[in-house]
Amino acid sequence: MEQQFCFQRTKHFGMALNTVSLAICILLGAAEFVPSPRITWHLKEINLIHFHVQGVSNYSTLLLSEEKDVLYIGAREVIYAVSSLNVTEKLHEVYWKVTDEKNNECARKGKSKQTECLNYIRVIQPFPDNSLYVCGTNAFQPTCDYLDLNNFQLLGKNEDGKGRCPFDPAQSYTSVMVDGELYSGTSFNFLGSEPIIFRHSHQSQLRTEYAVPWLNEPSFVYADVIRAPANNPEGEDDKVYFFFTEVSVEYEFFTKLLIPRIARVCKGDQGGQRTLQKKWTSFLKAKLICHSPENNLIFNVVSDVFILKPSDSSEPKIYGVFASNLNNVGLSAVCAYNVSAVEDVFAKGKYMHSATVEQSNTKWVRFNGEIPKPRPGACMNNEARAMNYTNSLNLPDMTLQFVKDHPLMDDSVTPNGNKPRLVLQNVTCTQIVVDRVKALDGNSYDIMFISTDKGTLHKAISHDTDLRIIEEIVLFPHLQAVQTLLLSNKEGKRFIYAGSNTGVVQAPLAFCEKFASCVDCILARDPYCAWHPVKSSCVHILQESNVDGNLIQKLSGDISYCPDSAENPKGMMHTVKPGSMVELKCSQKSKIASVVWKFRKGTLKFKLPKYHPLESGLVIFNITEEDTGIYNCSSQVEVGNKIISQLLIQHVIEIEKLPTTMESTTQPSTKTSTTPFHSKVFELFTSKKTTTQILTTTFAATSLSVKIQEIPTPAHEPCSKKSAEVAMLKQSDCTLLIFLILLFGTLLVILLVYNCYKGFLPDQCLKFHAMLHSGKPKTPPDYIDPEHGVKENLVESKCPPNQYENTHKVPHDTGYETEADCGNGSIPHAEDTGILENGKDQPFDVKCDLKYADSDGE
Template structure:
């Protein structure tokens, strides 16, 4: 690891396995134990995660709308769950919803209007059989609709899990009833409702990515066709535990000069076969098959001869952080298929790190990888292990995995049944491409922290300047919808909307082709949302600063409207770079229009202000001077509102709440609320508590004004909203007040006025959020400190008395208590237990010690020892009188008869 990069990518970091080699970054460690290897990888990943969390880019939504703040239409049925399949037919203005054991036909303009419904339940005997296989009767052994495709103008093709026995049927649109044909759904629909699944209907043939068996251990990409049904080879090199997320068709045969075929693309995440890791490493994939594929004549019979797959790369190159799990994909199609753009949402598989990314890919790049890229092949290592390496030799002709084109037809190869076995055998052994599909710009379009994206749809919008912009809608696992726009290779998150009140994951997202409505499905129901909330922006400045390509400011009606390309007006204003200087200028506001706040001396007052933009910062002014929040008298509540503690005479005056928002090099200031704080000594106090709080209540304000540079040059009309009304009304002209902008750069002042709901007679109404001001915690803190100090002294005294403390404490104890006890040397108590007391010996030992020498105590070494003897018997006087041998021999064993053969053997005597 060098420089600021924590590692050279996780996938490339662990690519060695020969002789248990482990590569970490650029360092190769040989024969690393698995435990040490896991710790090394964990430490590297934690370091990488710390750097990504610290330096990784983010996208903050400018505006946040709560569920109750916007107009949303919902549909739900009692007892029905899992609304996870949506199908839109804009020709008939119908939205079809597939749920658990039910299919609904709704009005796409208002989904709360139900036109038809049909229920498809599982018979009791099939439920019982499902339960006997170990599944749940209440959840798993039901029929979850997983396929809902248009077969023709008269019928839909539907498939369900059907209690782990996938079944398909036809739904007649004339009477909205099932035809009860009950076809076998294996290979067309998933067994398990929790399994991943993707399908698409192409010219009457159903292409599905699913599992083919009950256990889900045999994944396939299958085509169900009356002419020729095909599937993938059951091999790890073809599909290795895939999780399918999306499938769609790209019409490449239209106006194709080389007679190419249409292709069906599948997107999934699978376990890697080319990279080696301590665990299962996930890799996002894109795979394709040709629509006209008929399988092979001898090799790959009834199998795909055009199946190829490649890796989708979505990473942060500056940090070498890889997003290796794809959750959803949307293909933004164009008349020329080469200009088609693929959008996908990705996360990382390692833990819940809370990072999500959106990456975009050009279809031309995908086609180049499959048509010109290198293949990968297996290579045996030490006869027991297989690695995947690049195949550098020339592939056979025709090119393996390619669709039949005019060049092949000139060689008398009109379909895949005529392909040579050499080409078919090559594609059977080499389905994986070595070249990778890189994203546009070599990095993500959008990265968010603490967000897990689940679904994505993209709309292409033409703005008033005739430029085309991609608007990205992403949903999260918390029921939130986010909208972002790509402008000058930058992403601006316009807004986020809470679609579901219970914060449940959004499982499906559908956008109407007209770009007017967006539909989201979850376990609880379906929500219909407009693609833009232009009417929520009450001023030209907010409308422009939102940078929403759907919205434009109507200068005649003084409202933010959805711009319509068919009936464009000349008075519409739009500027997606966020420069609000294009808005009409309006007149300043007199302080007479500010809200009057009367408070008693030494009381607390709260001035309520709420900024609409998450990108703006709040600035409070008192009589034109910016207040410092570091002053102990002022506190910001909930980030915006101002709390004044113990109002004194110097706190009286005009308070203004400003919203300052930076857009590139320009700064725009907006007056959100204004207050006049004064004393009323004639009003009797309703409370004896000097810390009572006076609060204010304001309605959402109407920002309408903007000027640039010198505020004295602004002249126009000020508009505001009356209580309970959303229609702007004109206020009478007031005396101008000249206020100095808070920024040294070019500042645009955008004025608004607070409109009180009603005159509050009792101005000393208390706010629960300021009740903490009344309490004095100094006495409680002092008592708590004294309690802990007394406990500390008691604990010290007890340890000193029990002689648990060092000698200085014991000397102090002896001096105070008059004890004659002396401090013992360190470890003396421990050594005492190691000394063996003197034991009275037998008469033989006494005879042996004739010189009167005293037997010394033996130190206990933890082993039982005996005096040396010749045969291990009880020692006698004879043995004791024998002279001691020299201690040259091993273990001091006296042995003359036989040598010791082993070092740990008993010495035979």
């Protein structure tokens, strides 16, 4: 299936205004995706630590204090402090509920009194003087306060939270605390129609311009600060980056087209003197590209972002999780960007400006005119200071006006390698955190932890051409979406914290101890895990010292370094009866490896109905002597260009030994009746027995015949096999089958003949029936007329009881009201009534009064 949306270049009245062509071609058939996770850990297999309080929901805000080993959790109307080493250990709690007055006022505005009109904690940020800065929706009246960590109590200052916290708990938002100043991206009004990027400070408060070119229905996902290097030759300032998805202004479409954005403001920005007063003078935004050119997939919605800041002097890297809302194709991708590439766009890229076409339509095109100096939107640097501009307050109005009219960059930020790091199918990613670990081979690997809307966590690795998902971890039951992720970087105490609507989960970075053998530990190819030959266990390299260099870690998957690679696997013996079935168990945890069965030095080919493969084994039917032997179950996985095979289990099948002779269960006799079987059937048929007696006798004979057939037969019979035992069983099976067929056929013939004999089958059996009954007097039926009693009740006869005793008996009347009591349904004639034509009575003259069935007795 192919979906294609094309934006063609247009010209308007000779103006050289070209709209950038955007082609979104979704070719699912040609797309290549990262394979499924190698291993899936379910809740019953691993020991995760859960935190949940009955009656409390929406655990969507997390803050970690690594110095105090405390995790702060913001939920609905409550703030918790738990141990970061064990989240089940609750240290403190404070409730922050709305008043009844605010709850009722919110309900009068059309909001839900039970859900929306409560206080959802949305901001928890560190603040000086051992306190936290917290904000909540507070029944659509956002409020901020200070939480004193000494006694874990709110100070009750109740500052106005507009611009710092959303009104609606369902609205998107983001915030970050930088040197005691809160940077936030949210909505500024009750309706959510005024988006804002705001800086709250006691000295100066700055915000974005309320205009479509600045922010057009954004959905904020992340904000963070990137510090300038200490010895920065350009004298640059610290920068705060915002990531969001907004409706495009530069592209026309038949519906709203969403575009992922990155925006930047300078920490030292103080606003303008006359132009852009109390507004950002350094606000610029650009488009984030996450496009796979190999299969023409474009991801236009950013779901979450994480900025990896290594402890060394290497450059920070931006990781983003993207999705596509075009045709709802169900794809997600992870793209990585260098911060230097972002800065090149803002510092050297072209701007876009609006132009009116046909006095009505506004088009955004590249600005090719002269750019004023200092460069609009740039932070204060050595070049600006050389021009006697020390801060934004003394910037020229020409520069400030240009920034106000041109906040959008024409150049886009492209990902590393011009393609996504990962492309995942049939999964919606929600959050991402990234850790960098140095493996035993000396290389550093970026490990991505990506959560989904199904309550799972994918652990993926991206290194050069090595793109794979190491494992999948089920964090929450009932397919709950992960709302927030947090990574602990403390040495020796590193965990992942995930929040959802029902609770918080603490999980380790790796499950090395789950791999019981060296082969499994190496094939996991997890940079966190290595095999310890002395302890004979798989250990975490960040928790185990490698001073002696005895740890074994081969991310290439080479298992030849394992000391137990040549050990024999476990085996199972199966002793079965001939003709029976057997199930051979063989299961593996890896989802990317294939199971291969080998039998007698060759690969076993599954042919139905003999073999039936299962997910956890193999079923073999009708076991014979040819099926005996050793079955090897192995797993094969392709690592690079090499196939690695691992023997999982061995099964041995043998046939149960049976006695060479079998005694009959009847009396010992070698004589058998020479009377043909059809003669016996005829005797049963002609005998005066009921059908039940015939069938009983037949089945008794059948039982006897079966017992007689248990006497062994020579091996040269037609159904014989190689050995005497198998020949005896096969001959018995064939004889029994033939006998059963003859038995049921004979019973069918008996039933047909019997029914013909009794006259139950018409037409074809009439001749046979007549032939059997020829010359025999017909016996009157012995059944009673079912209407006899009814007729006697309906018609009362006035005739003498013995009037027609010696005459032919006339059939009873049918009960119709037109029939006479003494007649047979016809009108009486003269001779019947004993009256001659001349009116004289006959010798047996009897006068009868006629009375009908419906007579009322008159």
